Amino acid sequence: QITLNESGPSLVKPTQTLTLTCSFSGFSLSTSGVGVGWFRQPPGKALEWLSLIFWNDDKRYNPSLRDRLTVTRDTSKNQVVLTMTNMDPLDTGAYYCAHRRNWNPNWFDPWGQGTLVTVSS
């Protein structure tokens, strides 16, 4: 059974850097074909894709946020870490990680329960 769980600060100040950790079980990010995606959802708004990291350490980013995002993996800990710099109140919302399913295009299942991040001074 695949499970994912996001963790990180619930409150960050404007201009600070957000660091979120996705801890997962039921798969290995060193196995060929595996990937983990990051997403976010502002309150009452639609989902937005942020990043995707693959088993071979290939990384993809949302072009509109590329300059602010970094994703890394720790295969020994079964974790993926997302950092987002220069946080703004508009970055407030729920942040999710999800397991990638190979298709054209990829789909994502299951998702973690999400972690709510508020950006405020």
Added chain:
Amino acid sequence: QSVLTQPPSVSGAPGQRVTISCTGSSSNIGPDYDVHWYQQLPGAAPKVLIYGNNNRPSGVPDRFSGSKSGTSAALAITGLQAEDEADYYCQSYDSRLTNYVFGSGTTVTVL
């Protein structure tokens, strides 16, 4: 502003059939990319309902079905139940934006 357009809301009585449209363009929903659908219950994470236009993962009731035609896709729910009240999102990929894209979301209300 979402690249994929969905109606903000649809509603129906228990037992009825409702459909949710997802309208895109040739750079996303087209011959090159399939569409996936997610259900998001209140306060919960998204869960996939349909992948690859019309495939249901195991455990998803056959009341849910998907279709795609041209640059649009649709999710149909037949035999509407109270537990179907949720937000629904379509997802694809946009080759011009080089971005995974989601629809604007549709809230289903059971009357």
